[in-house]
Amino acid sequence: MKWKITLSDLDIGIEEETAIIRVLRSKWLTMGSETALFEEEFARKVGARHAIAVNNCTAALHLALLAAGVKPGDEVILPALTFVATANAVLYCGATPVFADVTSTDDLTVNPTDIARKITPRTKVILPVHYAGYAADMTAIKELAARHNLFVIEDAAHAPGASWEGNPVGSIGDVTCFSFFSNKNLATGEGGMLTTDDDNIASQLRLSRSHGMTTVTYDRHTGHAFSYDVVMTGYNYRITEIQAAMGRAQLAKLDRNNAKRRSLTQAYRERLKSYPGLEVPFTNREHESSCHILPILLPVDVDRSAVQSVFKAEGIQTSVHYTPIHHFSMYRDRYPAHVPLVDALAHRLLTLPLHPLMHVSDVDSVSRVLLSVLPKDTINNY
Ligand SMILES: *Cc1c(COP(=O)(O)O)cnc(C)c1O
Numbered sequence: 001m002k003w004k005i006t007l008s009d010l011d012i013g014i015e016e017e018t019a020i021i022r023v024l025r026s027k028w029l030t031m032g033s034e035t036a037l038f039e040e041e042f043a044r045k046v047g048a049r050h051a052i053a054v055n056n057c058t059a060a061l062h063l064a065l066l067a068a069g070v071k072p073g074d075e076v077i078l079p080a081l082t083f084v085a086t087a088n089a090v091l092y093c094g095a096t097p098v099f100a101d102v103t104s105t106d107d108l109t110v111n112p113t114d115i116a117r118k119i120t121p122r123t124k125v126i127l128p129v130h131y132a133g134y135a136a137d138m139t140a141i142k143e144l145a146a147r148h149n150l151f152v153i154e155d156a157a158h159a160p161g162a163s164w165e166g167n168p169v170g171s172i173g174d175v176t177c178f179s180f181f182s183n184k185n186l187a188t189g190e191g192g193m194l195t196t197d198d199d200n201i202a203s204q205l206r207l208s209r210s211h212g213m214t215t216v217t218y219d220r221h222t223g224h225a226f227s228y229d230v231v232m233t234g235y236n237y238r239i240t241e242i243q244a245a246m247g248r249a250q251l252a253k254l255d256r257n258n259a260k261r262r263s264l265t266q267a268y269r270e271r272l273k274s275y276p277g278l279e280v281p282f283t284n285r286e287h288e289s290s291c292h293i294l295p296i297l298l299p300v301d302v303d304r305s306a307v308q309s310v311f312k313a314e315g316i317q318t319s320v321h322y323t324p325i326h327h328f329s330m331y332r333d334r335y336p337a338h339v340p341l342v343d344a345l346a347h348r349l350l351t352l353p354l355h356p357l358m359h360v361s362d363v364d365s366v367s368r369v370l371l372s373v374l375p376k377d378t379i380n381n382y
Contacts, residue, residue, distance in 0.1 A: 004315030005362050008183045008293075009355040011250075011257055019245035026241075031210070032218050034244040039193070041251055042178075046160070046170025048195035050202035053244060054209055057157045057179030057192040059237035061089035061127075064175040064194060067204050068125050068151035070095045077118050078127040078155075079110035079136075080324040080339045081346075086129055086155050087325045087335075095124070099326050099337035105297055105345055108132065108281050112140035114339075119144070125151045130159035130169055132321070133185070133261075133290035134282045138164040138172045153177065158292035160186050161258045165288075170195040175205075180243070185258060185290050186250045188243040209237045257356035261291035267360050268294055268352065271367035275299075275374060294354040295321055297345055302374060304350055310373045316366055319351045 023034060035053050043051035054060050070076060072094030078086050080099035090097040098118050103111040110128050126145055128136035136154075145152045154169065156162070157179035162169045170176045175198075180191030194205050210216055212234030215225040239247075269280045277299030282289065298304055304320075311318045324346050326337035352366050 001312075002315070003317045005317065005353045005358070005366060006355070007317040007319050007351065007353050009357045010182070010187050011253055011356050012187075015249040015252065016246050019249045020242055023241045023245045028218075028221075028241055030240050031216050031238055032241050034241040034248065035239055038239075038244040038247045038251070041248060042170075042193055043195060045251060045254070046168045046176070046195055048170050048176070049197040049199070050195065050205075051170075052194045052196075052202060052205045052209060053239040053247075054192045054194065054237045055239050056181065056190050056237075057155070057177050058085040058089055059209075059235070060177035060179075060192040060194045061086065061153070061155060062092045063205050063208050063235070063237060064153045064177055065089055065093045065095070065125060065127075066208060067175060067201050068153060070124050073122060074124040075120060075122045076125045076127050077115050077123060079129050079131070080326050080337050080342045081108060081131060081322060082129040082155065082325065083157070083322055084325055084328065085157075086127065087331065090127070096122075097325075097331075097335055098123070099324075099335065099339055101339040101341045102131075102345075103137070104341070105279055106281050106283055107134075108295065109134060109136035110141075111341075112137050112144060115141065116144055119148050119150070123148065123150060125153055127153050127155060128173075129155040129157075130162055132282065132295055133158045133162050133292035134285050135159065135162055135164035135169055135172075135288065138167075142173070151175075157181075157184060159290050160184075161254050162290040163288045169290075171197070174198065175201060180247055180250070185261070185292055186247065186254055188239075188246045188250065191239055191243045191247060204232075207232055208234045210234060211236060258290050260356040260358075261354060262286040262289065264354055264358055264360065264363055265289075265291045265294060267363040268354075268367065271363065272296065272370065275371060278374065291354065293321055294352045296350055296352060297348040298350055299374065300348065302348075304347060307350065307370070307373050311366075311369060314365075314369050316369060317353060320349050321351045322349075
């Protein structure tokens with residue numbers, strides 16, 4: 001399928017090519033100076049004391065949950081409306097995912113009031129997701145966590161460059177997890193980052209990322225160490241130098257590309273705002289968002305797959321973010337969820353194309369197709 005307008009696209013150019021060639025010529029492929037610099041630059045960007053690079057965000061979530069001491073029998077509260085990896089990471093620790101509802105049809109991030117209702121003596125972590133690049137209500141979540149002595153881990157896979165009330169995402173919770181998967185705002189193919197201000201947690205994350213070993217190959221290669229000890233059950237969740245070098249090039253473009261996403265999001269909102277029953281969530285929140293994706297809510301009675309078919313025929317790629325986790329067979333019976341709002345809006349969710357290489361004229365085309373398939377008579381009914 002050759003799309004006229006793709007759901008997402010990457011800004012990759014000579015900067016990334018140069019960075020990757022630099023690594024190949026250095027012949028040092030894992031955990032060297034590129035990784036160290038990527039961590040330093042990323043930490044500075046999000047205002048965190050420490051940044052620890054890993055091979056993907058799912059691994060980051062796993063290590064963060066382990067660092068919080070999550071173990072079998074514990075409960076972790078997370079939104080039902082997220083990518084399945086958020087919940088899978090909880091299962092890796094043998095803990096129980098407890099699904100919370102979204103806030104409203106305008107704010108599709110997790111509802112702090114519902115989190116509060118779901119806290120039990122077994123709750124260990126609150127795990128909000130900055131859905132679509134819009135931060136969850138971190139003020140309320142941190143307050144709840146302080147009151148109940150809980151750990152806050154943020155799934156910021158969508159949100160590099162976003163902020164909450166002026167504070168950059170990555171500087172807010174106990175640990176924040178980012179993704180550099182191929183379709184994210186900062187893409188390295190596979191890749192992830194953890195940020196934290198806590199020195200002890202940072203050193204535990206560094207150990208657990210690399211087999212629980214006290215020194216890395218690079219330290220020994222550069223003569224900084226001769227041997228190592230193993231002090232915990234660690235994993236191999238390391239990033240490569242190729243990815244780290246590409247990540248640095250992508251990080252340098254992040255602000256510019258996020259700004260482009262914001263103005264395209266505003267253009268969509270302007271064009272779609274007056275159709276009755278059609279909702280473009282996160283009204284007026286672009287300025288603090290990384291605008292990762294553009295989810296809309298179709299009018300209640302509209303058949304989503306029919307709309308997607310029309311888009312496809314027009315060469316426009318769409319998607320759905322997400323099927324709620326508790327609707328998947330793996331989760332449905334084992335982890336039932338009481339999330340009435342998510343259940344009511346799930347079938348209305350549709351994600352429209354959004355990426356920094358798009359033009360406002362593409363927004364015009366997508367909006368025109370959408371408005372043309374929606375039933376005309378709805379307008380008269382309002
Ligand atoms: C992409 C994504 C992840 C997983 O990231 P990977 O780097 O692919 O492991 C986790 N959570 C959310 C919300 C995501 O969108």
